[in-house]
Amino acid sequence: MSKSDGIPGPAVRRLxxxxxxxxxLLGQGKRTVSSRELGEALSLTxxxxxxxxxxxxxxxxxxxxxxVDELTVRIRRIxxxxxxxxxxxxxxxxxxxxxxxxxxxxxxxxxxxxxFDTDKKIVxxxxxxxxxxxxxxxxxxxxxxxxxxxRLGILAVPATAARQVADELVEAGVxxxxxxxxxxxxxxxCPVAAVDLTVHLEQLSFQLAGGDNx
Amino acid sequence: MSKSDGIPGPAVRRLxxxxxxxxxLLGQGKRTVSSRELGEALSLTxxxxxxxxxxxxxxxxxxxxxxVDELTVRIRRIxxxxxxxxxxxxxxxxxxxxxxxxxxxxxxxxxxxxxFDTDKKIVxxxxxxxxxxxxxxxxxxxxxxxxxxxRLGILAVPATAARQVADELVEAGVxxxxxxxxxxxxxxxCPVAAVDLTVHLEQLSFQLAGGDNx
DNA sequence: CTATGTGAACAGCTTCACAGCG
DNA sequence: CGCTGTGAAGCTGTTCACATAG
Numbered sequence: 001m002s003k004s005d006g007i008p009g010p011a012v013r014r015l016x017x018x019x020x021x022x023x024x025l026l027g028q029g030k031r032t033v034s035s036r037e038l039g040e041a042l043s044l045t046x047x048x049x050x051x052x053x054x055x056x057x058x059x060x061x062x063x064x065x066x067x068v069d070e071l072t073v074r075i076r077r078i079x080x081x082x083x084x085x086x087x088x089x090x091x092x093x094x095x096x097x098x099x100x101x102x103x104x105x106x107x108x109x110x111x112x113x114x115x116f117d118t119d120k121k122i123v124x125x126x127x128x129x130x131x132x133x134x135x136x137x138x139x140x141x142x143x144x145x146x147x148x149x150x151r152l153g154i155l156a157v158p159a160t161a162a163r164q165v166a167d168e169l170v171e172a173g174v175x176x177x178x179x180x181x182x183x184x185x186x187x188x189x190c191p192v193a194a195v196d197l198t199v200h201l202e203q204l205s206f207q208l209a210g211g212d213n214x
Numbered sequence: 215m216s217k218s219d220g221i222p223g224p225a226v227r228r229l230x231x232x233x234x235x236x237x238x239l240l241g242q243g244k245r246t247v248s249s250r251e252l253g254e255a256l257s258l259t260x261x262x263x264x265x266x267x268x269x270x271x272x273x274x275x276x277x278x279x280x281x282v283d284e285l286t287v288r289i290r291r292i293x294x295x296x297x298x299x300x301x302x303x304x305x306x307x308x309x310x311x312x313x314x315x316x317x318x319x320x321x322x323x324x325x326x327x328x329x330f331d332t333d334k335k336i337v338x339x340x341x342x343x344x345x346x347x348x349x350x351x352x353x354x355x356x357x358x359x360x361x362x363x364x365r366l367g368i369l370a371v372p373a374t375a376a377r378q379v380a381d382e383l384v385e386a387g388v389x390x391x392x393x394x395x396x397x398x399x400x401x402x403x404c405p406v407a408a409v410d411l412t413v414h415l416e417q418l419s420f421q422l423a424g425g426d427n428x
Numbered sequence: 429c430t431a432t433g434t435g436a437a438c439a440g441c442t443t444c445a446c447a448g449c450g
Numbered sequence: 451c452g453c454t455g456t457g458a459a460g461c462t463g464t465t466c467a468c469a470t471a472g
Contacts, residue, residue: 016413080423098312176418191421193414199230200407204390207405209294277472
């Protein structure tokens with residue numbers, strides 16, 4: 001169906017890492033980079049880097065390597081981050097407010113331009129940051145998504161509310177969801193990326209516990 | 215070397231998801247669960263669930279399924295979350311403060327009991343939450359890690375400072391690091407788990423862009 | 429009859445090794 | 451030479467299918 005058929009998921013995930021590294025190299029003024037250098041910086045083999053990039057096209061120059069600026073542009077286009085994306089944040093609790101303050105999203109072209117919450121005590125308050133966004137009630141969701149051309153939603157609500165809100169987001173016309181709630185959203189009709197912060201800590205404690213228990 | 219040899223990494227990651235689901239089932243008062251039910255809730259096959267659990271022992275009861283309370287205890291022990299873990303947070307910027315307020319960590323037994331920052335304007339301030347932790351200077355790191363028995367560190371500092379701080383954490387005696395900075399920490403002598411929030415958004419935009427670019 | 433645990437088949441991802449280009 | 455792009459080999463993880471237990 002789409003061109004992304006046959007491309008390993010892991011390769012796509014690494015594409016983001018390559019881009020991150022390339023941006024860093026650009027800052028250092030490096031003009032070209034080999035698959036070995038790129039791999040070394042990310043703890044990958046050179047073959048892995050070449051194969052990953054080759055899934056998406058022929059970006060390299062034999063004998064030279066990859067031109068940093070060129071490859072940056074190419075990967076941005078592939079990831080879709082050569083354009084800007086409007087994003088809605090649902091949930092203005094601790095985590096939600098933090099994500100709003102987090103600069104990293106905007107730097108990559110993901111603009112959180114609306115915030116929603118169900119809690120009547122929070123709705124109407126301003127979140128004091130640069131833009132000074134006012135927290136809106138969920139009833140405004142589909143209107144705002146449509147008029148503001150919002151395509152992505154970030155879910156920062158409690159686990160109990162997540163499923164319901166996720167459905168509302170899809171209903172409103174959002175095309176992708178980044179889910180911070182500790183629940184699996186199954187059978188969604190749009191792409192969902194999940195981030196469970198505690199899962200990562202558990203992976204660490206597993207490694208330290210060594211698995212040597214009965 | 216350790217018992218975890220031969221166990222696929224993905225299986226360990228899913229263990230966290232099984233635990234999450236089991237805790238939810240416990241709350242609903244469900245006594246037993248089959249591999250099919252568990253898999254369905256997480257969008258996995260029943261075979262996957264059985265094989266994953268079988269890596270760690272024989273927890274099931276043929277004809278019955280898995281006893282929810284029993285399996286919960288078992289997985290907690292395997293993941294090392296049957297004990298409490300003391301955690302240090304480095305970086306009291308927006309993201310750091312948010313993580314401190316985030317309830318999820320404590321619920322799983324990860325107690326953030328100390329906060330550090332390099333910025334002299336932040337050091338000494340109290341972060342107004344339940345415990346009211348005071349932000350400490352980095353110079354206190356190794357002393358506090360030792361006296362407070364801190365084993366994990368959460369890195370919420372800018373990319374430019376991450377490597378340096380990571381080394382200081384290891385030096386201070388921390389045994390595992392959860393890295394929120396958008397850099398790859400290579401050649402670390404302790405386990406590192408990485409969370410890059412923008413990477414997940416890029417995965418979504420890739421799927422929506424469809425990869426159909428030149 | 430239901431549901432686990434598991435060897436065997438299969439699929440997917442990574443690494444190797446080398447042809448080919450600058 | 452140096453370095454990419456790529457079939458082929460190798461490895462890891464997933465699914466199948468069935469023997470086994472309650």
